[in-house]
Amino acid sequence: MTAHILHPLVRKLQTVFDLSEKEKEAVLTLPFLVRELKAGQDIVREQDRPSQCCVILDGFAFRYKIFDEGRRQILSFHIPGDIPDLQSLHLEVMDHSLATLVPTRVAFIPHHALQALLHAEPKIAGAFWREALIDASIFREWVGNIGRRPALARLxxxxxxxxTRIRALGLSDDHSFPLPVTQExxxxxxxxxxxxxxxxxxxxRAGGLIRTPRRAIIIENWEGLKEVGQFDPAxxxxxRSVL
Amino acid sequence: MTAHILHPLVRKLQTVFDLSEKEKEAVLTLPFLVRELKAGQDIVREQDRPSQCCVILDGFAFRYKIFDEGRRQILSFHIPGDIPDLQSLHLEVMDHSLATLVPTRVAFIPHHALQALLHAEPKIAGAFWREALIDASIFREWVGNIGRRPALARLxxxxxxxxTRIRALGLSDDHSFPLPVTQExxxxxxxxxxxxxxxxxxxxRAGGLIRTPRRAIIIENWEGLKEVGQFDPAxxxxxRSVL
DNA sequence: GGTTGATGATGATCTATGTTAGTGTTCTTG
DNA sequence: CAAGAACACTAACATAGATCATCATCAACC
Incomplete structure (x- = not known):
């Protein structure tokens, strides 16, 4: 059961919500279709009208929007267990695009199956709603990060x-984590x-706060990095239990 | 019935969702407590754990966060009918503050009453969820607005x-609207x-796009302003019907 | 009805960050 | 294994926007 393909989703939900066995079971029995995507591939595009949601199983994804003259704004990064287009359940038309950062495995779950789940398990509906609200909270933090912090703190x-998000999933116990992201x-x-x-x-790096081996980050001085970035995970x- | 105190909430929900008479009725019979607040007063603060949500009835409010050294970031503006702290239903602790911009009338609705409504009227639950998702969409747009647009376009x-939001509520038929916001x-x-x-x-103003009489805005050239701001209301x- | 405080309007100057134009290194792929 | 693309890194220079300081206007209030 632990090795179930949708396990990343359950693990993720548990970082923000306490699930019963029955509820876990209900999530794991959702119908899905797995696809392996290459790096830099769009999963959904602005203006699409999806009839399914995708769960990141393995890899990394990001949401973005293109502004005038091809200036791209990346809106968020997504890690295994995330459902970055959950909103399509209630908002017909995508207002941004979603793409892979590296080769990524995603599971597509039809909207009707999710609707049925939310109907059958109101507590899970709450968990998903909570997920969406946390999403919004992260955007707010980004608004302030971009609007009011100088470049070094921003980074x-x-x-x-x-x-912090990767560690909450238990994907990093020490202070290193994969960061398959280019400087661009x-x-x-x-x-x-x-x-x-x-x-x-x-x-x-010069300040001894991080090291950057190939496509990863090692945090050398976590307290120092938090200090520079004014980071408060609230x-x-x-x-609390998984933080 | 049209003159019911909670009418602004119904009017707002209708801009994003089609409500039946029964559903309208259910919203209007929510219990509430009205308060008149002065300008510049906090409604809820970061770290609070609210047990109620507030509806803006009349006036304007905004959400904000204070960053290092008192640098303030305003996260959103709110107009009558909005429930800016709806998130407190599912997220215990406030991650930002909410304050009035001008003298404002708000209605406080206890969480338990809202929970009961959402339980009794699943379609309204959907409407609220949709509201929350639109909220997130607006934050995304702001991320890009601040991150990728020069100052003039940003403004x-x-x-x-x-x-656009004010007009969707029917609060402006011509091209003028109140904007009780200082330049700060x-x-x-x-x-x-x-x-x-x-x-x-x-x-x-010099470009003939707007005029700014006391605490208000008159849009002289709507197409031009949209052009400068790269504005697409999607x-x-x-x-569609209220746009 | 004058005083005070908030807001809007300017100008001079400074600086964080952008732009352009590269070089070198590493990964991909044929 | 060679060739080409990505990517990280560097330097010189350009500029949008910040800061600081001042003054004007207007609303609020004793």
């Missing part, structure tokens, strides 16, 4: 957030230029 | 958004300095 904050992608997520992200990255609304 | 976009507040909403907001405001997910 530190993003790294703290990703690490980081720049698009933070409203900066790639050149400046590079400079800030170097500054964090906005992630993660259950 | 134009914010004005377009507020106007606009600055905090857009991640700019007040001085620069002032300059951009003057530029919009992200507001407003029903």
């Amino acid at each position: 530190a904050h993003v790294l703290c957030e990703i690490f 992608e980081l720049a698009d997520a933070m409203g900066l230029s790639t050149v400046h992200v590079n400079r800030m990255m170097m500054e964090l 906005y992630l609304h993660i259950r | 134009a976009h914010v004005l377009c958004e507020i106007f 507040e606009l600055a905090d909403a857009m991640g700019l300095s007040t001085v620069h907001v002032n300059r951009m405001m003057m530029e919009l 992200y507001l997910h407003i029903r």
